[in-house]
Amino acid sequence: MYSRRLAEKLPRVRETIAEAAARSGRDPARVRLVAVTKGHPMEALAAAREHGLTDVGENRLEELERKRGAMNGDEAVRWHMVGHVQGRKAPRARELAGLLHSLDSLKLARRLERTGRGGGDPLPVLIQVNTSGETAKHGFSPDGFRESLPEILGLESLRVEGLMTMAPLTDDRELLRRTFRRLRELHMEAREAVSEYRGVELSMGMSNDYDLAVEEGSTLVRLGTALFGERAQ
């Protein structure tokens, strides 16, 4: 079922990305598709692999761990952790995530640093910034991001690859666009102002709004529903 569904959906999703990239003069090859399999069974993951998708996302560490284990060391998969990580789970996040999209507080950054002191490769992370202004969302405020960036960049066991944002749940296309644009502006500003910041990734865009996110510069779109259909819960 998942395989057939992907065969049907994937070409259209790729087309949407290509068209949105073209509208803003971007190279569609700079937009990676992260297949968010949360809430779907292993069959969804198998179908993603069968269709050549290598970037897989989960929003809970437990589910990521379970699925990663079941993939028996499929080396081609890059595991994206896109959801909030509690401080006490920092060691698991470091072990399991190939890219942590949701570095959403200084506290978490410091916890991750403590667990990474033993050496080994730095953990690739994106700093999550709340650019929608919704108070219920995780992430740094724009001002909090500016203030915290130097400290985060100084943590040797983290490698900051860029920024991430979550758009509000709305059909207001202008509000969605502003949320994405704000993230790109913060990113450009940081590139200018902070020489140690060499981020190149902008993780933004979900099933409902990824066309706008690509127009506004997204390099990582996180798609669940658009690829796999509605989740059970």
Ligand SMILES: *Cc1c(COP(=O)(O)O)cnc(C)c1O
């Ligand atoms: C669930 C989730 C997604 C995918 O959402 P869809 O609307 O199903 O595409 C993307 N990012 C995060 C952080 C999520 O939790």
